[in-house]
Amino acid sequence: MAASATTFDVLIIGSGASGLAAAVSAERAGARVALATKGSLQANNSSKAQGGIQAAFAADDSPEIHAEDVMRSSHDTANPELVAVLTGDAQGAIHWLEELGVEFTPENGGYRLARCGGASRKRLLQVGDRTGHAITKQLREAWEAGSGHSYTNSPLRALAPTESGWRATCGDHLIDAGAVVLAAGGRCYAEAERRGELSTNHPNATGEVTQTALELGAQARDLDALQYHPNGGAWPQNMQGYSIPETTRAYGAVLLNAEGEEFTDSLGPRDTVSQAIFDEVAKGSGVTTPDGRPAVFLDTTRIPRRDAEISLPYMLRRYRGAGIDPLREKILTYPVLHYQNGGLVIDTNAETTCEGVYACGEIAGGTHGRNRMMGNSLLECVVFGRRAGRSAAEKARA
Numbered sequence: 001m002a003a004s005a006t007t008f009d010v011l012i013i014g015s016g017a018s019g020l021a022a023a024v025s026a027e028r029a030g031a032r033v034a035l036a037t038k039g040s041l042q043a044n045n046s047s048k049a050q051g052g053i054q055a056a057f058a059a060d061d062s063p064e065i066h067a068e069d070v071m072r073s074s075h076d077t078a079n080p081e082l083v084a085v086l087t088g089d090a091q092g093a094i095h096w097l098e099e100l101g102v103e104f105t106p107e108n109g110g111y112r113l114a115r116c117g118g119a120s121r122k123r124l125l126q127v128g129d130r131t132g133h134a135i136t137k138q139l140r141e142a143w144e145a146g147s148g149h150s151y152t153n154s155p156l157r158a159l160a161p162t163e164s165g166w167r168a169t170c171g172d173h174l175i176d177a178g179a180v181v182l183a184a185g186g187r188c189y190a191e192a193e194r195r196g197e198l199s200t201n202h203p204n205a206t207g208e209v210t211q212t213a214l215e216l217g218a219q220a221r222d223l224d225a226l227q228y229h230p231n232g233g234a235w236p237q238n239m240q241g242y243s244i245p246e247t248t249r250a251y252g253a254v255l256l257n258a259e260g261e262e263f264t265d266s267l268g269p270r271d272t273v274s275q276a277i278f279d280e281v282a283k284g285s286g287v288t289t290p291d292g293r294p295a296v297f298l299d300t301t302r303i304p305r306r307d308a309e310i311s312l313p314y315m316l317r318r319y320r321g322a323g324i325d326p327l328r329e330k331i332l333t334y335p336v337l338h339y340q341n342g343g344l345v346i347d348t349n350a351e352t353t354c355e356g357v358y359a360c361g362e363i364a365g366g367t368h369g370r371n372r373m374m375g376n377s378l379l380e381c382v383v384f385g386r387r388a389g390r391s392a393a394e395k396a397r398a
């Protein structure tokens with residue numbers, strides 16, 4: 001006998017920051033919500049994010065200036081409507097996270113703000129250097145405190161339309177829902193394996209849910225635009241693929257070639273900085289790790305000790321545990337595959353071109369165009385996760 005389906009209003013696929021934000025928001029909008037995820041609730045890229053989340057809080061900043069920075073960093077390839085939502089909702093997203101218990105690092109009665117690559121203002125809020133961990137932890141607690149149902153170890157295997165919405169096969173479970181939110185992240189782990197390269201990503205970042213959506217007829221954009229994080233750890237071996245937070249450069253670290261010369265603006269947009277490192281190594285001015293990999297120096301000794309202790313404690317612990325003190329010696333770095341810039345086409349309510357199917361977080365495209373600024377992905381997860389959850393709840397009721 002065929003298994004019978006369990007029915008919910010809204011089904012969320014994925015338990016990273018975007019999926020959890022959507023799940024909490026859909027439930028708070030009155031929907032009966034299920035969340036299905038590939039592994040445990042904690043297994044995702046969002047928890048690994050260190051550097052921070054952007055929002056225009058500085059006196060000399062505004063959502064409009066933030067939007068200009070996004071457009072410039074994307075080389076005018078981002079969708080301006082989505083960018084206006086991203087930057088316009090940013091302050092509200094931060095306050096919502098605070099209500100859920102996230103404690104951003106304070107300074108002088110406000111937030112401690114750093115300037116990240118491509119930004120014209122100091123705009124990056126941080127929770128030490130474990131920002132993603134702090135955000136996902138509070139989102140998870142909010143989700144688990146509600147009455148929604150989690151299906152862990154239940155990857156999405158199939159999705160098909162029904163008369164009243166969608167039927168999903170997640171692991172061994174059949175789930176019917178009026179609306180579905182795809183929040184299954186990007187594909188850089190799988191892509192790096194295919195290319196034989198290092199990646200910062202969690203092993204669950206494999207991209208098959210994007211494929212499922214494409215097969216249903218959803219449109220995508222910029223899927224070929226994958227982002228290298230300029231500063232992957234290159235040495236020692238147990239730090240290879242570690243994403244050295246961009247806040248190291250925000251707080252004074254600079255990139256140097258073998259001669260000890262600066263060869264690029266260390267706080268340029270990510271694609272520019274990564275390309276400068278590739279070029280420097282290609283022309284023979286890089287250095288080689290003890291196991292023969294290409295690298296350049298990141299001179300972290302220029303970071304003031306106080307800034308490092310407040311904003312980079314985790315990075316310091318990791319390197320010191322591996323036998324290197326970044327405040328006493330330069331570290332070796334090389335770009336690593338990090339982020340899927342493009343993804344499923346969405347509107348400002350996060351609906352894809354398939355009615356009743358929403359997408360938020362790294363699986364969606366348009367908000368960053370072909371080159372994302374750091375700190376805007378966690379923001380995108382929260383801003384569009386909330387919109388996706390609310391809109392999916394509304395759709396399911398209609």
Ligand SMILES: Cc1cc2nc3c(=O)[nH]c(=O)nc-3n(C[C@H](O)[C@H](O)[C@H](O)COP(=O)(O)OP(=O)(O)OC[C@H]3O[C@@H](n4cnc5c(N)ncnc54)[C@H](O)[C@@H]3O)c2cc1C
Nearest residue numbers: 014015016018038046051052156184185361362375377378
């Ligand atoms: C090391 C690192 C550092 C970063 N630092 C920052 C930073 O400082 N600031 C910033 O803004 N961004 C940062 N990013 C980027 C940002 O963290 C991610 O892009 C973002 O968190 C993605 O969130 P998400 O919810 O879209 O996906 P994820 O957090 O990757 O979650 C995807 C979820 O979907 C699940 N899933 C996958 N396939 C399936 C399936 N078939 N069925 C069901 N579930 C599935 C996964 O298990 C996971 O739970 C960083 C990324 C990394 C890897």
